[in-house]
Amino acid sequence: QYLKIGATLLNIGDKQGDGSERIKINLGSVQTTALITNSGDSPDGNTPAILLLGTHASNTININRGSLGIAYYPTEVATVATLRQAFFDNALDDTTVYLGAGVAVADIVKSGGVLDINSDTTSFRQTAGTTTIHAGAHTVLNILAGLLNYNSTGTLAAVNLSGDGVLVFDQDARPKDVTVIDKFTDESEIFDESGSIASPVIDLNNCGDLSTIHMGQDFKLTFGATS
Structure with missing residues (x-):
């Protein structure tokens, strides 16, 4: 069961202590700005400690440490205008975020952590950490650093790959x-050894x-001027 609360501001984890192992909040249709600065460890080692729902079109979620699932379960839905995923100490895994299919x-502005995406995105920017895209269509992925695994069969319209960013298509050969x-x-590097493109x-x-x-x-190179 979710705690249903229409909060315009939501702060989780800003006090001393290890953090709660399970927090489930349904923000309803109220526009919310959330800041997550810590969470406990998941009691089952898999499900994120913090689970959120909320359907306002302008919801903003900020997470600097902890584990978060948004519309984590298959039948759930949520709306996020902007997700900012960052870190306090370790850019690799201070934060873990799961975005469900709903x-x-x-x-998405991501400067650290581990992120799983299962639905469409409009704009994505990563400067650290690891992202895995399992599903959905994606307008533009800006990868300045870190690793991105693209496993979706949805259309990927544009990628801007720079820095030492790594783009991998080989986890899913469809x-x-x-x-x-x-x-x-x-x-920067691109991996499509499976020839999925x-x-x-x-x-x-x-x-x-x-x-x-x-x-x-067994692939063909065609040379031309960049546009």
């Missing part, structure tokens, strides 16, 4: 619809190290 999320990948640095379009902008593009065997 989440309508527009913008055919993928990827419109264009813009690569801006030789330090039938006709990849990769634009190398101010870089040219082909050894960082891992496309398996």
